[in-house]
Amino acid sequence: MDYNNHNYEQTEFSKALLAGLFAGITATFLSLLYNSYFRLWTGFPLSEMINVSTIIFALVLIVTISGLVFYLFHHYLKKGTVLYQLASLILTAVLILVSLQVQRSSDPVLSMEFRELLLGVISITGICCVFIIPFLFKNDYV
Numbered sequence: 001m002d003y004n005n006h007n008y009e010q011t012e013f014s015k016a017l018l019a020g021l022f023a024g025i026t027a028t029f030l031s032l033l034y035n036s037y038f039r040l041w042t043g044f045p046l047s048e049m050i051n052v053s054t055i056i057f058a059l060v061l062i063v064t065i066s067g068l069v070f071y072l073f074h075h076y077l078k079k080g081t082v083l084y085q086l087a088s089l090i091l092t093a094v095l096i097l098v099s100l101q102v103q104r105s106s107d108p109v110l111s112m113e114f115r116e117l118l119l120g121v122i123s124i125t126g127i128c129c130v131f132i133i134p135f136l137f138k139n140d141y142v
Contacts, residue, residue: 013075017064017068019067019133020070022136023066024059027063027125027128028059031125032055035052042116045110046114067133070084073087092127096123099115
């Protein structure tokens with residue numbers, strides 16, 4: 001018996017899960033960069049809601065779950081990849097519209113800066129879900 005043979009075909013589920021995980025790590029890294037530069041550039045002081053911990057834990061989890069949702073769309077629906085991308089794009093657009101209505105502080109400048117920070121994180125996450133997960137799933141990078 002050859003125990004050193006590690007050549008095996010990945011399942012669609014494992015490819016979707018790994019694509020979601022990698023896209024989540026990518027979204028986290030890009031959002032951390034955006035968060036750091038945004039706070040440095042604007043001097044935005046509020047960090048109770050959007051901070052390093054919430055970005056790391058939330059985005060990896062959300063985008064990994066998005067990879068599992070991609071699997072369900074791809075595996076069970078005709079034209080599932082396109083439908084997933086469309087659904088993710090619509091969800092991202094809705095979240096962007098909702099984020100524009102958020103009132104974080106009684107200070108209008110702080111509220112505006114919070115909306116800009118939230119808008120950037122949502123946009124980065126949406127881009128990773130809409131484009132990176134299907135790309136990685138389709139190509140054999142994971």
